[in-house]
Amino acid sequence: MAGLLLSPTEKIxxxxxxxxxxxxxxxxxxxxxxxxxxxxxxxxxxxxxxxxLANTDILVGVKTEIDVPKPDNPGLGKIDFFVDCSxxxxxxxxxxxxxxxxxxxxxxxxxxxxxxxxFDLKQLCxxxxxxxxxxYVDILILxxxxxxxxxxxxxxKAALFNTRIPFVKAALMDxxxxxxxxxxxPYDCKLLEAGTAPLLVTLCKIGDKxxxxxxxxxxxxxxxxxxxxxxxxxxYYSKDxxxxxxxxxxCSTIGMNGPGSVAPETFKNAINQGIIAANSLDEALGRAxxxxxxxxxxxxxxxxxxxx
Amino acid sequence: xxxxxxxxxxxxxxxxCVASSNELPRFYTPGEVISGMQDFMRGHGTYVExxxxxxxxxxxxxxxxxxxxxxxxxxxYVGEIGDVVVGRVLEVxxxxxxxxxxSRLDSILQLSSVNLPGGELRRRSAEDEQMMRKxxxxxxLISAEVQSVFSDGSLSLHTRSLKYGKLSQGVLMKVxxxxxxxxxxxxxxxxxxIAIIIGNNGFIWMSPQQQNIVIEENKDEIENYELQPxxxxxxxxxxxxxxxxxxxxxxxxxxxxxxxxFAYEESLRYDDVKELLDPEVMLDIAxxxxxxLNSIMEE
Amino acid sequence: MPLDYxxxxxxxxxxxxxxxxxxYLKSYHELHRELIDENGVRKDGRTLxxxxxxxxxxxxxxxxxxxKGSAYIELKKTKVVCSVFDPREIMHQNEFSALGQLFCExxxxxxxxxxxxxxxxxxxxxxxxxxALRKALEPTVCRHLFPNYQLDIFVYILEHDGACLxxxxxAAGLALADAAVPMxxxxxxxxxxxxxxxxxxxxxxxxxxLAIMNPEKDGINNGxxxxxxxxELRQISDFRQIGSMDVNxxxxxxxxxxxxxxxILPNIQQILVLNVVNSFEQQKQLEKEAKEREAALNAKMExxxxxxxxx
Numbered sequence: 001m002a003g004l005l006l007s008p009t010e011k012i013x014x015x016x017x018x019x020x021x022x023x024x025x026x027x028x029x030x031x032x033x034x035x036x037x038x039x040x041x042x043x044x045x046x047x048x049x050x051x052x053l054a055n056t057d058i059l060v061g062v063k064t065e066i067d068v069p070k071p072d073n074p075g076l077g078k079i080d081f082f083v084d085c086s087x088x089x090x091x092x093x094x095x096x097x098x099x100x101x102x103x104x105x106x107x108x109x110x111x112x113x114x115x116x117x118x119f120d121l122k123q124l125c126x127x128x129x130x131x132x133x134x135x136y137v138d139i140l141i142l143x144x145x146x147x148x149x150x151x152x153x154x155x156x157k158a159a160l161f162n163t164r165i166p167f168v169k170a171a172l173m174d175x176x177x178x179x180x181x182x183x184x185x186p187y188d189c190k191l192l193e194a195g196t197a198p199l200l201v202t203l204c205k206i207g208d209k210x211x212x213x214x215x216x217x218x219x220x221x222x223x224x225x226x227x228x229x230x231x232x233x234x235x236y237y238s239k240d241x242x243x244x245x246x247x248x249x250x251c252s253t254i255g256m257n258g259p260g261s262v263a264p265e266t267f268k269n270a271i272n273q274g275i276i277a278a279n280s281l282d283e284a285l286g287r288a289x290x291x292x293x294x295x296x297x298x299x300x301x302x303x304x305x306x307x308x
Numbered sequence: 309x310x311x312x313x314x315x316x317x318x319x320x321x322x323x324x325c326v327a328s329s330n331e332l333p334r335f336y337t338p339g340e341v342i343s344g345m346q347d348f349m350r351g352h353g354t355y356v357e358x359x360x361x362x363x364x365x366x367x368x369x370x371x372x373x374x375x376x377x378x379x380x381x382x383x384x385y386v387g388e389i390g391d392v393v394v395g396r397v398l399e400v401x402x403x404x405x406x407x408x409x410x411s412r413l414d415s416i417l418q419l420s421s422v423n424l425p426g427g428e429l430r431r432r433s434a435e436d437e438q439m440m441r442k443x444x445x446x447x448x449l450i451s452a453e454v455q456s457v458f459s460d461g462s463l464s465l466h467t468r469s470l471k472y473g474k475l476s477q478g479v480l481m482k483v484x485x486x487x488x489x490x491x492x493x494x495x496x497x498x499x500x501x502i503a504i505i506i507g508n509n510g511f512i513w514m515s516p517q518q519q520n521i522v523i524e525e526n527k528d529e530i531e532n533y534e535l536q537p538x539x540x541x542x543x544x545x546x547x548x549x550x551x552x553x554x555x556x557x558x559x560x561x562x563x564x565x566x567x568x569x570f571a572y573e574e575s576l577r578y579d580d581v582k583e584l585l586d587p588e589v590m591l592d593i594a595x596x597x598x599x600x601l602n603s604i605m606e607e
Numbered sequence: 608m609p610l611d612y613x614x615x616x617x618x619x620x621x622x623x624x625x626x627x628x629x630x631y632l633k634s635y636h637e638l639h640r641e642l643i644d645e646n647g648v649r650k651d652g653r654t655l656x657x658x659x660x661x662x663x664x665x666x667x668x669x670x671x672x673x674x675k676g677s678a679y680i681e682l683k684k685t686k687v688v689c690s691v692f693d694p695r696e697i698m699h700q701n702e703f704s705a706l707g708q709l710f711c712e713x714x715x716x717x718x719x720x721x722x723x724x725x726x727x728x729x730x731x732x733x734x735x736x737x738x739a740l741r742k743a744l745e746p747t748v749c750r751h752l753f754p755n756y757q758l759d760i761f762v763y764i765l766e767h768d769g770a771c772l773x774x775x776x777x778a779a780g781l782a783l784a785d786a787a788v789p790m791x792x793x794x795x796x797x798x799x800x801x802x803x804x805x806x807x808x809x810x811x812x813x814x815x816x817l818a819i820m821n822p823e824k825d826g827i828n829n830g831x832x833x834x835x836x837x838x839e840l841r842q843i844s845d846f847r848q849i850g851s852m853d854v855n856x857x858x859x860x861x862x863x864x865x866x867x868x869x870x871i872l873p874n875i876q877q878i879l880v881l882n883v884v885n886s887f888e889q890q891k892q893l894e895k896e897a898k899e900r901e902a903a904l905n906a907k908m909e910x911x912x913x914x915x916x917x918x
Contacts, residue, residue: 005396005398005446005447006447007396007447007448007449007475008447008448009475009476009477009478010449010477010478010479010480012477012535013477013478013479013538016537016538017543019537020537020540020543022540022543022544022547023547024479024543024546024547024550025547025550025551025554025581025582025585026544026547026548026551026580026581026582026584026585027582027585028312028582030312031312031313031582032312032313032314033585034314034315034316034585034586034587035313035314035315035316036315036316036317036318036321037315037316037317037318038317038318038319050318071622071626073821103734104738107731107735107738111849114819114849114850115821115829115830115849115850115851116821117826117851118851154315226846231851248853249853250828250851250852250853251848251851251852251853251854251857252849252850252851253848253849254832254846254847254848254857255846255847255848256742256845256846256847257742258742259706259742259745259746259750260746261746261747261837261840261842261843261844262842262843263841263842263843264841264842264843264861264865267843267846267861268858268861271854271857271858272854275854276312277312277313280312280313281312281313283313284313284314284315285313285315287315288315288316288317291317292317292319295317295319
């Protein structure tokens with residue numbers, strides 16, 4: 001999202017603010033703006049979530065289909081990400097305008113979910129070497145107010161957490177082909193384990209320091225941003241928290257965006273900052289999701305959807 | 309707001325409505341008949357059909373003598389002569405600047421309607437034309453006054469007063485123009501030590517109060533002054549003001565110096581400025597401000 | 608390669624025969640054992656922290672005579688050719704762009720990879736590599752000198768045996784310098800594969816493959832990093848990581864890569880200097896020859912003159 005014009009003095013004001021660790025709306029360099037989350041918003045998807053962060057609005061739907069596993073990884077399922085920048089968000093996305101941005105984001109996600117420590121594809125296996133589940137994660141960008149990557153990764157994780165896969169009652173080889181039965185009861189399904197799914201944190205370099213969750217003004221002050229994908233901690237995502245003593249968050253992907261470059265020192269600081277930010281994001285997301293699930297169990301949840 | 313991240317659920321969504329004491333005006337929707345044609349004139353937002361004046365937008369009717377207008381709730385800025393506006397220079401053209409002022413068409417600032425350094429009244433030379441970009445370049449923010457309105461509705465601005473001109477370090481906020489209350493004065497030095505320009509066009513500019521620098525000082529010194537970092541306390545107050553205005557806007561409350569100052573004072577009960585980003589806190593501030601405004605009205 | 612995009616290319620459902628060989632069925636540990644022995648020597652005889660660029664760095668410029676600048680880099684079995692063309696005006700653009708744009712394209716030769724044959728149409732990996740290459744080169748080119756212009760950089764990977772992005776960036780940097788495109792700094796890049804606690808500098812394809820394979824033991828570090836550096840300015844222009852690593856590992860890898868990238872710098876400088884020296888020598892040689900020819904001609908003329916006079 002470029003194109004916002006700022007005067008040099010406004011940029012200086014923002015730059016000094018970042019240096020002081022006090023941004024123009026009172027946040028520090030690792031504070032996010034408040035977000036709003038709702039899961040289970042699309043009735044025909046196996047799992048869905050909608051996330052709103054300031055002016056950015058993301059809708060994610062997960063569809064499950066059956067596929068044949070890759071010959072390299074017979075025991076693993078598949079996951080694919082598609083990003084759609086609708087022209088509703090900004091007129092710039094019209095036609096093929098948003099294609100590059102969409103490709104960037106889906107590439108980043110694909111790389112972040114590549115490692116087994118980030119997302120275990122074994123849980124999508126039906127019959128090794130023969131059949132597996134394939135998750136199509138479709139991401140719709142309804143409104144674009146900056147910091148897309150972070151919002152998308154949060155929404156994807158929430159949608160995966162919300163995804164239900166039908167139970168396979170029986171799977172057997174019948175001659176050369178596979179034959180399996182699914183449960184007829186739509187409520188008889190298993191939830192995905194998405195606790196370790198990675199979150200992307202965009203660190204926007206302004207001056208020598210980096211900020212998370214940049215506003216549009218801040219984004220236009222920066223020539224380079226770092227995107228760090230950090231795996232989640234499953235303890236935030238289950239009620240009976242099993243404390244794994246030496247659990248360590250890992251980087252599952254790092255990438256850069258923008259035409260600038262960065263000094264090695266700044267780079268290292270940024271990664272550390274990204275890990276702290278990802279950790280607090282992860283904790284907040286886990287808490288919110290658990291709270292929503294609780295609500296869901298206690299009484300019939302109202303769907304709020306898009307009406308405000 | 310504790311910690312660095314807050315994620316709320318849709319079920320906890322805050323309704324930003326604040327009850328106001330004013331009675332609700334009559335709303336008109338497009339195609340609705342306002343009155344018979346007899347002795348009224350049609351203004352903006354209306355059209356005539358079958359001898360009736362009908363509304364063409366959804367909004368509130370305004371009647372000035374015999375002229376009937378309908379003002380939409382959400383509209384771009386419609387300029388009037390004498391309005392104070394804040395705008396951003398988009399383009400440097402032949403003898404004029406193109407300025408974005410949130411109105412339908414970009415506004416124009418003629419080279420002849422700015423004060424150039426060295427003498428209030430002097431002829432604009434060809435040299436001045438070449439130096440235009442030195443004076444104001446693309447992206448610069450200015451405060452200005454609407455000098456005249458062209459026939460197509462675009463505005464001609466002027467900055468021929470010391471209070472107008474290029475803006476230095478500070479924060480710009482964009483709000484709906486219809487939320488700005490028209491006042492005699494739109495330049496305020498708030499008691500908290502911040503200067504604020506509430507542009508009629510919905511652009512609000514906040515900056516620290518100037519320490520009376522003499523304009524005639526040599527240029528380098530001014531530039532140097534522009535680059536000085538702003539103190540942390542000023543920065544904090546500006547951030548607080550910004551969030552307060554955002555809170556008032558979220559609740560669709562009218563903005564002027566008193567409502568902003570009330571909101572600021574009410575917000576002081578929250579120590580941390582970033583707490584004001586929380587929707588519940590925003591509603592609280594808007595509510596308390598409305599309360600204070602009501603009590604003043606009663607007096 | 609001309610490709611008719613309008614024609615529907617059916618799915619290529621043939622699979623390489625390697626899937627049926629014994630080689631393919633090896634487990635993670637077998638593969639790992641194969642790559643490195645107990646003494647820490649890799650399959651191709653290098654130590655862990657030894658890049659191919661140090662033992663064998665073959666690179667040349669002027670590979671493609673019709674391009675403005677071109678370069679060829681060979682790291683044992685990784686072979687990359689890059690060409691840079693004259694800047695040209697950006698077509699079909701209505702907005703003025705103050706900074707020149709780089710257009711990068713990375714293409715694998717269909718037979719470049721050991722496993723699958725590469726399709727002609729650009730696939731996702733090629734697109735991602737092209738984006739990474741552009742990102743790495745953007746900070747170093749003085750783009751303000753080419754307003755509204757576009758610079759085409761094409762990289763063709765003839766043979767892929769690991770570290771192809773690093774090789775592509777190095778080749779592109781060299782080709783840009785050869786094309787006399789103004790640059791702030793030379794750009795160098797290096798890759799690193801992490802498997803457990805071992806860091807394979809400048810990995811081969813087999814090592815890369817193992818690094819992104821999911822280890823059987825949970826919780827260990829694995830992955831790939833490619834970093835591009837501007838050595839004089841001490842700036843990182845691109846950093847790409849995949850896999851899963853903890854912070855310490857990344858920090859350590861960054862330092863290692865930075866050192867490796869700095870080691871490549873003299874090699875590239877040498878080639879560029881040698882080019883200049885060679886062209887000077889060539890010029891001298893040409894001038895010398897021209898002089899000789901002229902002297903011979905003069906001598907002939909004298910001879911004829913005397914012959915004429917005599918006649």
